[in-house]
Amino acid sequence: MLVDVKNLYKNSDKYANAEVELKGWVKTARDSKTFGFIEFNDGSFFRNIQIVYDDTLSNFEEITKVTIYSSIEVKGKFILTPEAKQPFEIKATSISIFGKSESDYPLQKKGHSVEFLREQAYLRPRTNLFNAVFRVRSVAAMAIHEYFQDRGYVYVHTPLITSNDGEGAGEMFQVTTLDLDKVASLGKVQYENDFFGKKVGLTVTGQLEGETFAHAFGKIYTFGPSFRAENSNTKTHVSEFWMIEPEIAFCDLEGVMDVEEDMLKYIVKTVLEKCREEMEFLDKFVSNGLIEKLEKLLNSKFTRISHEDVITILKEAKVDWEFKPEYGEDIAKEHEKYITEHFNGPVFITNWPKDIKAFYMKQNSDGKTVAAVDLEVPGAGELMGGSQREENYDKLISRMKELGMRTEELDWYLNLRRYGTTIHSGFGMGFERLIMYLTGVENIRDVIPYPRTPGNCEF
Amino acid sequence: MLVDVKNLYKNSDKYANAEVELKGWVKTARDSKTFGFIEFNDGSFFRNIQIVYDDTLSNFEEITKVTIYSSIEVKGKFILTPEAKQPFEIKATSISIFGKSESDYPLQKKGHSVEFLREQAYLRPRTNLFNAVFRVRSVAAMAIHEYFQDRGYVYVHTPLITSNDGEGAGEMFQVTTLDLDKVASLGKVQYENDFFGKKVGLTVTGQLEGETFAHAFGKIYTFGPSFRAENSNTKTHVSEFWMIEPEIAFCDLEGVMDVEEDMLKYIVKTVLEKCREEMEFLDKFVSNGLIEKLEKLLNSKFTRISHEDVITILKEAKVDWEFKPEYGEDIAKEHEKYITEHFNGPVFITNWPKDIKAFYMKQNSDGKTVAAVDLEVPGAGELMGGSQREENYDKLISRMKELGMRTEELDWYLNLRRYGTTIHSGFGMGFERLIMYLTGVENIRDVIPYPRTPGNCEF
Numbered sequence: 065m066l067v068d069v070k071n072l073y074k075n076s077d078k079y080a081n082a083e084v085e086l087k088g089w090v091k092t093a094r095d096s097k098t099f100g101f102i103e104f105n106d107g108s109f110f111r112n113i114q115i116v117y118d119d120t121l122s123n124f125e126e127i128t129k130v131t132i133y134s135s136i137e138v139k140g141k142f143i144l145t146p147e148a149k150q151p152f153e154i155k156a157t158s159i160s161i162f163g164k165s166e167s168d169y170p171l172q173k174k175g176h177s178v179e180f181l182r183e184q185a186y187l188r189p190r191t192n193l194f195n196a197v198f199r200v201r202s203v204a205a206m207a208i209h210e211y212f213q214d215r216g217y218v219y220v221h222t223p224l225i226t227s228n229d230g231e232g233a234g235e236m237f238q239v240t241t242l243d244l245d246k247v248a249s250l251g252k253v254q255y256e257n258d259f260f261g262k263k264v265g266l267t268v269t270g271q272l273e274g275e276t277f278a279h280a281f282g283k284i285y286t287f288g289p290s291f292r293a294e295n296s297n298t299k300t301h302v303s304e305f306w307m308i309e310p311e312i313a314f315c316d317l318e319g320v321m322d323v324e325e326d327m328l329k330y331i332v333k334t335v336l337e338k339c340r341e342e343m344e345f346l347d348k349f350v351s352n353g354l355i356e357k358l359e360k361l362l363n364s365k366f367t368r369i370s371h372e373d374v375i376t377i378l379k380e381a382k383v384d385w386e387f388k389p390e391y392g393e394d395i396a397k398e399h400e401k402y403i404t405e406h407f408n409g410p411v412f413i414t415n416w417p418k419d420i421k422a423f424y425m426k427q428n429s430d431g432k433t434v435a436a437v438d439l440e441v442p443g444a445g446e447l448m449g450g451s452q453r454e455e456n457y458d459k460l461i462s463r464m465k466e467l468g469m470r471t472e473e474l475d476w477y478l479n480l481r482r483y484g485t486t487i488h489s490g491f492g493m494g495f496e497r498l499i500m501y502l503t504g505v506e507n508i509r510d511v512i513p514y515p516r517t518p519g520n521c522e523f
Numbered sequence: 524m525l526v527d528v529k530n531l532y533k534n535s536d537k538y539a540n541a542e543v544e545l546k547g548w549v550k551t552a553r554d555s556k557t558f559g560f561i562e563f564n565d566g567s568f569f570r571n572i573q574i575v576y577d578d579t580l581s582n583f584e585e586i587t588k589v590t591i592y593s594s595i596e597v598k599g600k601f602i603l604t605p606e607a608k609q610p611f612e613i614k615a616t617s618i619s620i621f622g623k624s625e626s627d628y629p630l631q632k633k634g635h636s637v638e639f640l641r642e643q644a645y646l647r648p649r650t651n652l653f654n655a656v657f658r659v660r661s662v663a664a665m666a667i668h669e670y671f672q673d674r675g676y677v678y679v680h681t682p683l684i685t686s687n688d689g690e691g692a693g694e695m696f697q698v699t700t701l702d703l704d705k706v707a708s709l710g711k712v713q714y715e716n717d718f719f720g721k722k723v724g725l726t727v728t729g730q731l732e733g734e735t736f737a738h739a740f741g742k743i744y745t746f747g748p749s750f751r752a753e754n755s756n757t758k759t760h761v762s763e764f765w766m767i768e769p770e771i772a773f774c775d776l777e778g779v780m781d782v783e784e785d786m787l788k789y790i791v792k793t794v795l796e797k798c799r800e801e802m803e804f805l806d807k808f809v810s811n812g813l814i815e816k817l818e819k820l821l822n823s824k825f826t827r828i829s830h831e832d833v834i835t836i837l838k839e840a841k842v843d844w845e846f847k848p849e850y851g852e853d854i855a856k857e858h859e860k861y862i863t864e865h866f867n868g869p870v871f872i873t874n875w876p877k878d879i880k881a882f883y884m885k886q887n888s889d890g891k892t893v894a895a896v897d898l899e900v901p902g903a904g905e906l907m908g909g910s911q912r913e914e915n916y917d918k919l920i921s922r923m924k925e926l927g928m929r930t931e932e933l934d935w936y937l938n939l940r941r942y943g944t945t946i947h948s949g950f951g952m953g954f955e956r957l958i959m960y961l962t963g964v965e966n967i968r969d970v971i972p973y974p975r976t977p978g979n980c981e982f
Binding site: 068070087088089090106107108133134135162163165166168169186187189190194195198199201202203205206209213216218219220221222223224225226227228237238239240241242244245247248249250251252253259260261262264266273276277278279280281282283288289291293295303304306313314455476477479480481482483484485486487512513514516518519520521522523 | 546648685946
């Protein structure tokens with residue numbers, strides 16, 4: 065019977081001494097004169113299974129020459145080996161090579177650098193590191209959907225191509241069907257001939273559209289791509305990434321912190337349960353103490369503290385800051401790090417100076433701050449950013465005018481405040497940043513299948 | 524205690540005579556001199572709950588003037604009313620109006636056309652029709668994730684911005700950070716100054732990248748946006764839509780049909796179970812017989828028939844075709860309709876003429892056809908398109924050359940056939956087309972939150 069490796073691991077007793085058939089790939093192989101071993105995997109599970117064969121196979125000679133990552137079909141007996149290093153193995157009665165891996169296969173041996181593997185992005189999920197990362201990514205994505213769906217949130221696909229720039233500040237990619245060579249030869253840009261009849265770009269956030277659906281369904285979330293045309297070559301920037309943006313009607317700042325904390329714990333718990341083998345590998349080879357860090361998070365109560373109180377703590381700290389902390393100003397990476405260490409766990413920083421936050425955030429009565437919240441986590445910095453949204457039409461429009469924003473293009477967004485407005489809140493979480501936190505991988509290019517960065521759009 | 528409408532419907536016995544608190548919106552209201560009724564909803568459930576109030580409320584006069592879609596907070600007693608039209612109601616002890624809906628609220632009364640509601644896309648999920656459609660959309664999306672995750676598939680985010688055109692034929696949107704005004708004034712296009720240093724666009728498919736991950740994980744699926752810059756103004760075309768694209772190693776054409784059939788039945792079953800109220804509404808007001816159609820699908824075995832045999836049936840049919848069916852040629856909408864009626868259910872049409880299908884499809888030994896399959900369903904036409912992929916390097920490259928394709932840019936895709944190739948298959952399903960089929964809604968603009976079509980990119 066055709067089985068997969070995961071099934072053999074999860075139900076090994078059931079399969080004891082059964083005749084089984086597997087289809088998959090050769091991870092490594094070694095042989096001696098009369099017998100050989102193949103470490104085999106079919107992609108269903110992180111761990112390999114050992115195939116044992118000997119020269120009673122008619123194609124024994126051929127099998128001894130099998131190359132790494134050739135695809136093979138194996139028939140044999142599944143045998144429990146409680147006394148051996150591996151818990152079971154397959155004693156092959158037949159092995160046939162279907163797809164030979166040619167001698168120039170780039171991943172011959174272990175120990176490639178992540179930089180080299182980025183160039184081989186189409187092959188890197190075959191390595192232990194990327195196999196673990198991308199399975200965690202898949203399981204974490206599902207955990208997010210489960211979390212929200214089980215709690216009555218409606219999943220909304222907000223648009224990717226848009227004429228509004230969301231944050232009022234994003235650097236956007238332009239989307240066009242104009243023939244640029246024609247633009248150059250004509251010497252003018254005729255947007256009336258462009259696909260949408262105007263200048264449009266790729267979204268930087270689905271929040272504004274998300275709010276419209278929250279005022280119909282009460283609770284919604286998005287999970288989709290977002291784009292930034294920032295010319296940043298850092299470990300934490302890519303031009304195309306995935307975001308989760310829940311919006312919740314009848315929910316204030318405290319309420320949205322409750323959701324963020326509960327959601328993060330749910331994701332961490334699910335990944336630790338469902339990706340045990342992957343997490344153990346990552347703990348061992350990528351980030352020592354990873355599992356302990358995550359288990360600690362599960363059992364901690366996140367600190368909630370105002371931006372002002374954070375600045376006071378930073379000022380009182382006996383630290384020679386590169387950037388001096390100031391009331392009314394943003395905080396730097398070194399401050400984020402200090403504050404999570406100070407509280408020994410995740411920290412919600414609330415009530416930020418309004419001038420460093422977005423126009424749509426709820427204006428506090430002090431006239432200086434907004435009901436914004438950033439979640440800082442140990443070892444990863446800012447993981448989520450949220451706020452209560454300004455639900456008052458007059459206050460929102462006066463803030464937009466203060467900032468010199470044109471209000472006509474967002475009349476629909478403003479109208480939400482005129483047609484059944486609610487106290488409502490939401491947050492955004494960068495999915496790749498979450499995966500970096502969960503896996504301990506330090507470069508965002510290594511947690512997304514095909515990263516897009518300045519000058520780099522391969523595959 | 525704060526409860527939501529869904530909870531009251533699902534656990535009405537538990538809440539009998541309880542003091543409850545609700546936050547939501549006024550759907551309709553009517554009153555007489557001493558009492559009044561409010562149809563109330565908070566977005567958690569398709570059905571409303573009735574609020575009864577009388578002039579013992581201190582703000583009775585104000586409440587009688589409450590406008591449609593104002594947001595309110597209600598406290599009162601939850602009372603079972605088994606003898607009345609509605610199964611229960613809330614006898615209010617207090618109602619406070621939080622967000623008045625102003626008099627120019629566009630959705631005052633029922634009976635707006637879908638065309639008008641498209642212009643009010645940010646408000647339309649508040650109507651019964653769109654509320655039903657977008658909840659079905661959310662539940663169907665989750666069913667798809669469940670289906671694949673429960674069966675060991677890994678969810679992969681394939682890239683949106685790309686330099687390859689996938690199908691070898693798609694009309695793509697261009698993505699750029701070049702300043703078009705500068706391009707016009709310079710009189711030339713300097714791609715070396717563009718963000719990625721070359722011409723790139725928005726993906727038309729994630730399949731090719733999906734195949735690379737299937738050769739690591741065995742079974743994968745994508746669920747993400749896809750784009751077409753086609754200048755088509757029809758009921759079934761939008762420029763931005765969502766696609767599901769599974770890829771399965773060690774799976775042939777028969778195997779992929781098994782998955783398609785099983786997946787579709789799972790989605791239909793889940794939606795019928797979880798969206799009973801929405802589906803009953805859609806059955807009654809949008810598409811009579813919708814539920815019966817879907818239940819019938821659950822109990823049917825999908826027909827599998829070759830393209831050649833389909834043409835024979837069409838030729839023998841006593842029908843005055845607008846387009847004459849021919850061996851070796853594509854079939855028209857009228858043929859799709861006839862064939863699903865002929866077999867009284869969904870039909871897989873297999874082994875298509877190679878010249879009307881994509882380059883990557885498995886070439887059959889007859890030299891004329893490829894191992895492609897389209898799934899036709901009654902009332903919706905083509906719902907999925909799939910194929911076994913050509914796993915043989917030489918055959919694939921010779922087909923590409925035959926079609927005049929440049930092979931260098933797809934060397935990584937070709938290399939999959941040199942490094943552990945497998946018999947593998949996959950398919951694509953347009954998510955909006957699925958939602959049209961599930962809801963009976965006939966215009967694709969009405970099943971996606973903010974549709975993008977030629978000349979139309981609002982919100």
